[in-house]
Amino acid sequence: MSLSSLRLRFLLALTALCLAAMGALGLIAHFIIHPALLEEERMLAKAELDRLERTMDSDRLALLAMVKDWATWDDTYNFMQGKHTSYTKSNFSRIMFEDMNYQFMLFFATDGSIQWTAGIDPVSDAYASCPGTVGACAWAENTAKRLRPLVRYRPDEGMAYMDITPQPVFIALYPILRTDESGPPQGWLAQIRLLDEKWQAHVENQTGLPVVLRSASQEDLRQGLRLDRPNDHLMTISRPITRVPGSESLLLQSHLPRKDFFTQLATFRYAQFWTAGLLLAVIAIVLILLESMVLRPLRQFATFTQRLQTRDDNLPLPNGLLKRRDELGTLAREFQQLLEFQRRQTSSLVELSHHDPLTGLANRRLFDQRLEEALNLTQRRSQPMALLMVDIDCFKAYNDHLGHPAGDVCLKAIADTMQSQFSQPLQLVARTGGEEFSIILPGSSATLANRLANSLRLAIETLGLPHPACEAGSVTVSIGIGHITPEQSRSAQELIDAADAALYAAKQAGRNRVSTEGEQVTS
Numbered sequence: 001m002s003l004s005s006l007r008l009r010f011l012l013a014l015t016a017l018c019l020a021a022m023g024a025l026g027l028i029a030h031f032i033i034h035p036a037l038l039e040e041e042r043m044l045a046k047a048e049l050d051r052l053e054r055t056m057d058s059d060r061l062a063l064l065a066m067v068k069d070w071a072t073w074d075d076t077y078n079f080m081q082g083k084h085t086s087y088t089k090s091n092f093s094r095i096m097f098e099d100m101n102y103q104f105m106l107f108f109a110t111d112g113s114i115q116w117t118a119g120i121d122p123v124s125d126a127y128a129s130c131p132g133t134v135g136a137c138a139w140a141e142n143t144a145k146r147l148r149p150l151v152r153y154r155p156d157e158g159m160a161y162m163d164i165t166p167q168p169v170f171i172a173l174y175p176i177l178r179t180d181e182s183g184p185p186q187g188w189l190a191q192i193r194l195l196d197e198k199w200q201a202h203v204e205n206q207t208g209l210p211v212v213l214r215s216a217s218q219e220d221l222r223q224g225l226r227l228d229r230p231n232d233h234l235m236t237i238s239r240p241i242t243r244v245p246g247s248e249s250l251l252l253q254s255h256l257p258r259k260d261f262f263t264q265l266a267t268f269r270y271a272q273f274w275t276a277g278l279l280l281a282v283i284a285i286v287l288i289l290l291e292s293m294v295l296r297p298l299r300q301f302a303t304f305t306q307r308l309q310t311r312d313d314n315l316p317l318p319n320g321l322l323k324r325r326d327e328l329g330t331l332a333r334e335f336q337q338l339l340e341f342q343r344r345q346t347s348s349l350v351e352l353s354h355h356d357p358l359t360g361l362a363n364r365r366l367f368d369q370r371l372e373e374a375l376n377l378t379q380r381r382s383q384p385m386a387l388l389m390v391d392i393d394c395f396k397a398y399n400d401h402l403g404h405p406a407g408d409v410c411l412k413a414i415a416d417t418m419q420s421q422f423s424q425p426l427q428l429v430a431r432t433g434g435e436e437f438s439i440i441l442p443g444s445s446a447t448l449a450n451r452l453a454n455s456l457r458l459a460i461e462t463l464g465l466p467h468p469a470c471e472a473g474s475v476t477v478s479i480g481i482g483h484i485t486p487e488q489s490r491s492a493q494e495l496i497d498a499a500d501a502a503l504y505a506a507k508q509a510g511r512n513r514v515s516t517e518g519e520q521v522t523s
């Protein structure tokens with residue numbers, strides 16, 4: 001396939017188009033789809049973290065509601081005033097703490113000192129209920145210390161927050177008031193709930209998300225919401241969460257599967273794959289259609305014109321091309337018409353160049369050509385051959401008496417007579433001079449030629465064309481015969497010369513007669 005062929009150029013153009021389209025798909029995937037999917041994954045992870053935080057918040061607020069119930073209860077109020085001596089005994093027990101999910105409670109007096117501690121030691125898991133943070137309740141002193149500043153500065157409001165030291169906990173505080181929430185406050189009640197594995201399992205159960213709590217570094221605080229994708233299966237999202245001023249910052253973290261991202265990516269790649277496949281299929285179909293609708297007919301056309309150049313044997317255009325109803329069919333039909341017109345022109349030119357316009361007989365050129373061919377043929381076939389040379393007698397006088405146009409009519413009448421006498425295949429009658437004609441007779445011996453020549457002479461005489469200046473009174477001809485036997489080998493010119501000489505002899509002998517070379521002229 002040459003570089004300039006339409007097929008190759010279309011193939012290259014479509015391949016380039018295909019590659020460009022695939023490249024565009026790749027770029028779209030890289031610069032648009034992939035970042036969009038990552039952003040969507042990020043938004044989803046953020047929404048999940050928000051949901052996790054909301055669940056934790058509702059836990060925190062539930063603890064606040066519970067501490068409020070305890071703190072705004074007349075029994076607690078009286079207990080803080082030292083009026084309810086059986087309060088601790090009747091309300092606190094290990095079972096109560098376990099059932100209510102409290103780790104422990106601290107009753108702060110108005111001066112910030114601990115009036116009572118009750119609950120379970122997070123380290124030793126021992127239950128204790130005692131005044132202050134001494135003895136069996138000494139483990140609560142650290143928490144009491146951390147809470148004391150809050151108690152001092154926020155006497156009128158309840159609050160619940162998360163702390164992480166020494167371990168993650170919810171702490172809820174409420175001023176101790178009467179049941180109708182009248183005061184003055186008799187101190188503060190703090191309830192502590194441990195955010196241990198049990199709590200984490202409960203949250204994970206509720207949200208479906210694992211929860212990790214740890215202290216936030218300066219870098220965590222600076223970054224805010226952060227999403228890490230350590231591998232293709234899991235991502236880690238974290239965010240520093242609301243903290244109480246002065247306390248340590250917390251980082252809430254969760255791990256999420258990346259299944260959705262890869263499912264969407266796989267869906268897109270699937271679509272991309274099919275789009276590329278479809279593109280290739282379309283290109284293949286376009287090429288096939290192009291081949292069958294345009295290129296193949298064009299090649300047929302080209303082959304046809306090449307064959308025309310090598311042999312113009314009235315080759316017709318392929319039928320398939322001529323019958324097409326499209327532009328190529330129109331082109332083929334137009335071309336066919338043009339070709340036929342050109343063939344007609346050519347054949348009429350050939351006809352003109354080979355024939356005499358007055359008589360319609362072969363002219364000298366065709367005669368010379370046919371004489372060579374006839375000589376070759378008869379020599380090949382070892383046949384005899386004869387050449388008649390016919391000359392109208394006293395034609396000058398005819399013209400002089402009757403005029404040139406009458407001479408033309410006479411020439412035509414004699415030509416027609418000769419043509420009717422010698423119409424066998426391979427025989428040729430030609431006008432080889434003004435009033436001189438030659439007749440090629442392949443296969444004729446001298447005897448046969450003589451008989452035919454005499455028959456012609458008589459036929460012309462019998463025409464009875466009046467000739468006022470001739471002895472016979474009508475137009476006659478003299479005929480000279482040159483011939484070749486199968487054993488002889490002669491050139492065309494030798495044969496012409498022989499016939500010419502015989503004609504001369506016939507004229508000399510008195511005209512209106514036949515003379516055969518090498519024979520005596522008879523009247």
Ligand SMILES: Nc1nc2c(ncn2[C@@H]2O[C@H](COP(=O)(O)OP(=O)(O)OP(=O)(O)O)[C@@H](O)[C@H]2O)c(=O)[nH]1
Pocket residue numbers: 358391392393394395396397399403404405406407408411433434435507511
């Ligand atoms: N009308 C007419 N005359 C022609 C044409 N071609 C040649 N001639 C005439 O033919 C005549 C030939 O005359 P000549 O060669 O002298 O011979 P001739 O008069 O026939 O005498 P012989 O051949 O000896 O019998 C000339 O007068 C030419 O003008 C032609 O196409 N038309």
